[in-house]
Amino acid sequence: MPDLPETPHRSAGVVNDADPVWLTTARLVLRRPSPTDLGDYTRLHTDPRTYTHSPLGPPTAQVCTERLEADLRCWRDDGFGYAAVVERHGGAVVGWAGLRREQREDGGGHLVNLYYRLAHDRIGRGYGREVARVLVAWAVEWLPEPPVSAGVDQGNTASTATALSAGLVSTGLFRHPRHPPDADPMLAFESPSVRAVPAAEAPVNELLDLWVRVNDAGGAVGFLPAAPRREVAQALESHLGEVRAGRALLVVMREPAGALLGFGFWLAPRARGLEHLAELMRLMVEPSAQGRNLGRLLLAGMVGVVRRELPGIRLLRLDYRSGLGLGVFYEAAGWSEIGRLAQGISLGGDEFRDDVLMARRVDGAPLTPDGAR
Numbered sequence: 001m002p003d004l005p006e007t008p009h010r011s012a013g014v015v016n017d018a019d020p021v022w023l024t025t026a027r028l029v030l031r032r033p034s035p036t037d038l039g040d041y042t043r044l045h046t047d048p049r050t051y052t053h054s055p056l057g058p059p060t061a062q063v064c065t066e067r068l069e070a071d072l073r074c075w076r077d078d079g080f081g082y083a084a085v086v087e088r089h090g091g092a093v094v095g096w097a098g099l100r101r102e103q104r105e106d107g108g109g110h111l112v113n114l115y116y117r118l119a120h121d122r123i124g125r126g127y128g129r130e131v132a133r134v135l136v137a138w139a140v141e142w143l144p145e146p147p148v149s150a151g152v153d154q155g156n157t158a159s160t161a162t163a164l165s166a167g168l169v170s171t172g173l174f175r176h177p178r179h180p181p182d183a184d185p186m187l188a189f190e191s192p193s194v195r196a197v198p199a200a201e202a203p204v205n206e207l208l209d210l211w212v213r214v215n216d217a218g219g220a221v222g223f224l225p226a227a228p229r230r231e232v233a234q235a236l237e238s239h240l241g242e243v244r245a246g247r248a249l250l251v252v253m254r255e256p257a258g259a260l261l262g263f264g265f266w267l268a269p270r271a272r273g274l275e276h277l278a279e280l281m282r283l284m285v286e287p288s289a290q291g292r293n294l295g296r297l298l299l300a301g302m303v304g305v306v307r308r309e310l311p312g313i314r315l316l317r318l319d320y321r322s323g324l325g326l327g328v329f330y331e332a333a334g335w336s337e338i339g340r341l342a343q344g345i346s347l348g349g350d351e352f353r354d355d356v357l358m359a360r361r362v363d364g365a366p367l368t369p370d371g372a373r
Contacts, residue, residue: 022083022098023138025130030083030097033071037084040093041068049120053153055183074100080143082115085131094122097131099139099148111149112139114168128159132166133293136191137333140167141300144308147256148191151176154184163189167293169255190256192294194301196309197250199243206260207252208236210286217287220321224347239265239282249278251305253285253298261286262298266306278306280318299333307362314362321345322354335360336367 020032033041042064044050051058059067074081078101085095097116114135116128139148150168152159164170168189175185197203211232215223222235242248247270253262262285266278280302285294306313318335320326322345327337335358344355359367 022080023131023134024088025134027088028094028127028130029086029088030131030135031086032075033068033082033084035068035072037093038065038068040084041096044093044096044117044119047120050117050123053156053159055153055179071098085116085118085127094119095127095131097128097135099135099143111146112143114139114148114150114163114166116162123158128162129165132162133296136166136168136293137296137300140191140194140297141304144194144301144304147193150189151186152189153186160187163187165292167191167297169257171256192253192255192261192297194251194253194298194305196305197252199240199250202240202243202250203252203260204236204240207263208233210260210263211236211282211284213287214284218324219284219287220324220326221282221284242267248281249305249310251298251302253294253301261289261294264298264302266302266310276312276314278310278313278316280316283318295329296333299330303333303360303362315359316362317357317359319355319357322356327356327358330358333360334364338367 020034021029022032023030042061045064045067046058046061048058071082080098081100082096082098084093085097086092087094095116095118100113100115101110102113103110114132116131116135118127136148148168150163151174152163168191171188171190173185174188176183179186208229211221212227212229214221215227215232216225218225223232239248240250243250243265247268249266251264251266252260254260262283264283265281267281268275269277269279280299283295283299283302285298303316306316316335317338318330320330322340331337337356338359339357341355343352345353347353361367
């Protein structure tokens with residue numbers, strides 16, 4: 001089945017008892033739990049078929065009651081946590097998934113744990129991939145530190161594939177403290193970091209190498225395939241000059257071990273009256289990692305950078321070249337098309353593409369005309 005487009009996720013701070021929807025995908029809703037979920041929670045978590053790869057086995061009904069109470073406390077304390085997974089068609093609770101702040105087992109600070117468990121009769125439909133991808137993207141935007149982490153049993157190839165498709169990176173093995181001493185270590189995964197970088201610390205050669213690879217892979221980042229490296233270098237230097245002048249911000253995404261995965265720029269318009277607006281430029285990710293949610297994570301992380309480091313910015317905009325399906329990608333992250341110039345971009349000869357303009361509020365709320373709230 002081809003990937004289905006997600007619907008824009010909800011912004012932070014709007015999940016409450018009256019309107020409990022947190023995140024949505026094409027087929028699912030993640031909503032804030034309530035005490036009335038105990039029956040579905042117990043049914044799901046006491047089914048031994050959903051614990052095939054766990055050395056501990058399913059919890060008892062009493063433990064389920066305690067765990068649901070802990071989930072409710074997390075939502076009260078942090079405003080996010082583990083949530084009920086509900087099918088949009090029919091409204092059945094078919095899983096439990098979410099994020100929770102936890103102390104690292106080695107005592108080295110905190111992490112944000114990614115969790116998902118689906119009803120046995122819903123396994124194999126791609127639901128785990130849907131929820132994991134939107135959860136990690138939400139965390140990278142709204143919870144930049146600490147990273148999202150996940151532990152997967154070594155024999156669980158499906159969960160390993162889900163973690164990788166959500167953009168997490170393998171970081172080795174670890175021993176779960178609650179597993180039996182003779183249990184195999186688990187696979188450890190973490191989310192990439194997305195941070196602003198001063199121009200003086202810009203990894204110029206890495207950025208240039210990645211930009212050239214993206215061009216040659218057909219990415220729409222200002223050049224066609226086989227563009228001369230010197231021309232790309234000139235464009236990169238122009239952007240870095242804007243960063244040095246304080247008119248732009250460079251944002252990079254790296255693996256936990258340090259490898260560059262992507263980057264992009266925020267450009268501040270110079271016209272009076274547009275001080276509240278930033279423009280996204282040259283968003284690109286490593287071509288060899290396509291399909292792993294990294295573009296969504298970089299985009300989410302860049303919005304988070306604006307929220308934290310550019311408090312005067314309220315509105316974001318971008319434009320893209322049509323023909324590559326980018327509109328669906330941006331719409332899934334909460335952006336809206338606000339204009340389109342048909343055949344506004346020439347690719348040479350008689351080949352043209354539309355120039356499409358999109359926008360998004362920094363806080364994730366819907367765009368409204370004439371300053372309405």
